[in-house]
Each structure stands twice: as C-alpha cells, then as structure tokens.
Amino acid sequence: xxxxxxxxxxxxxxxxxxxxxxxxxxxxxxxxxxxxxxxxxxxxxxxxxxxxxxxxxxxxxxxxxxxxxxxxxxxxxxxxxxxxxxxxxxxxxxxxxxxxxxxxxxxxxxxxxxxx
Amino acid sequence: xxxxxxxxxxxxxxxxxxxxxxxxxxxxxxxxxxxxxxxxxxxxxxxxxxxxxxxxxxxxxxxxxxxxxxxxxxxxxxxxxxxxxxxxxxxxxxxxxxxxxxxxxxxxxxxxxxx
Numbered sequence: 001x002x003x004x005x006x007x008x009x010x011x012x013x014x015x016x017x018x019x020x021x022x023x024x025x026x027x028x029x030x031x032x033x034x035x036x037x038x039x040x041x042x043x044x045x046x047x048x049x050x051x052x053x054x055x056x057x058x059x060x061x062x063x064x065x066x067x068x069x070x071x072x073x074x075x076x077x078x079x080x081x082x083x084x085x086x087x088x089x090x091x092x093x094x095x096x097x098x099x100x101x102x103x104x105x106x107x108x109x110x111x112x113x114x115x116x
Numbered sequence: 117x118x119x120x121x122x123x124x125x126x127x128x129x130x131x132x133x134x135x136x137x138x139x140x141x142x143x144x145x146x147x148x149x150x151x152x153x154x155x156x157x158x159x160x161x162x163x164x165x166x167x168x169x170x171x172x173x174x175x176x177x178x179x180x181x182x183x184x185x186x187x188x189x190x191x192x193x194x195x196x197x198x199x200x201x202x203x204x205x206x207x208x209x210x211x212x213x214x215x216x217x218x219x220x221x222x223x224x225x226x227x228x229x230x231x
Contacts, residue, residue, distance in 0.1 A: 043224035
C-alpha cells in the first residue's frame with residue numbers, strides 16, 4: 001500500500017526558531033518522486049520541491065532544506081530562522097512510476113504557525 | 117499567465133441539494149485533475165482528465181459525483197445529492213503534460229460545506 005504520514009498535525013514556533021516538518025512514506029515501488037507543497041492562508045497549493053527516489057542528496061534553498069533518507073523512508077523539511085510568512089499548512093506527497101506518475105498521494109498536512 | 121481558477125471559493129448548501137464546482141485550467145494544459153481534502157485529512161485524488169476524456173476516475177467516491185470537461189477546456193464537478201460527508205476543500209490542478217516532470221498547478225480550492 002502507498003501512504004504518506006505527517007505525524008505532526010500542528011507546530012507552533014516563535015520567529016527565528018528552526019523547525020523540522022516530518023514526512024514518512026510507504027511504497028513498494030523503487031521508482032517514485034517525493035514533493036513538498038505549501039498552502040498559505042490564501043488557499044492555493046504552492047510547489048516547493050521534487051526529489052526522485054534515486055537521488056538522496058540533501059537540498060538547500062535559502063532558508064529551506066530537505067533531508068531524504070531511503071533507509072528510513074523519510075523526507076523531512078527544515079525551515080531555518082522561521083518567519084511569520086512561513087505560517088501555512090505544509091503537505092508532503094508521493095507520486096509513483098507504477099501509477100503513471102499521475103496521482104499525487106498526499107499526507108494529512110502539518111499546520112505551522114510562526115509567531116512574532 | 118493566469119493560474120488555475122476555481123469557482124466558487126466557498127459554497128454552503130443543505131444536505132440533499134446539488135452543487136456544481138467549476139475549474140478553469142491554465143490555457144493550453146491538457147491535463148486536469150480534481151483532488152479533495154476532507155476534515156483536515158490528507159488531500160485525495162478524485163480524477164484525471166486528458167483533454168475531454170477521463171483518464172482515471174478511480175478516486176471518485178460514489179455515483180453522486182459527476183465530473184465533466186466538455187470541449188477539453190474548463191471542468192465541472194457536480195455533487196448530487198450532497199451529503200454531510202462531502203464537506204471539504206475541492207482542489208483542481210492542471211499540467212501541460214502527464215508525468216512527474218510536468219508540475220501540477222493548483223487552484224485556490226472550493227470550500228464546500230454541507231449542512
């Protein structure tokens with residue numbers, strides 16, 4: 001079965017704190033892609049990153065970084081020096097080669113609140 | 117370039133009524149998807165159109181849901197009759213090509229409340 005688990009329902013931090021959002025996935029496929037999306041208060045889902053199953057290099061983009069570990073089936077997302085504008089719901093998602101890469105399998109999302 | 121637009125942004129209806137949600141994809145995008153998030157749970161795939169054809173409708177919950185995409189442009193998702201458990205946020209997304217390398221562009225969603 002394919003599944004994405006985001007165990008943290010809500011996280012609350014104070015501005016400038018670092019925060020890590022956890023994502024654990026399940027699949028028997030060997031070829032797949034992992035994604036993170038951000039849903040700000042305006043409602044739309046904004047694409048943040050895509051990572052394929054053969055590339056375990058960590059990635060950094062400004063204050064954002066992602067840690068992909070196949071051994072633990074995890075794709076965690078860290079925001080360094082958080083800001084109020086980072087407040088949003090963050091979704092981790094999986095897409096499978098066996099599914100024709102056409103269905104995103106989402107986690108339940110983590111609501112991040114960054115307070116001034 | 118205009119993004120994916122969804123209408124209405126909110127809809128409140130009574131159980132048993134009918135509601136029609138509309139999605140206008142990005143111009144030129146042949147692939148159109150509907151997803152739904154119910155009660156703070158995960159966002160789930162409903163169906164996928166390629167132009168006017170339904171490529172995959174395996175996620176449609178039951179026959180009270182009908183999706184159409186006449187002419188391969190905008191799409192509608194009708195719920196008839198609506199039930200309480202249909203409440204949630206309905207997202208539409210479009211992409212130029214199928215597959216992982218063609219990113220999905222999502223709309224702002226339609227929040228449906230069935231009372």
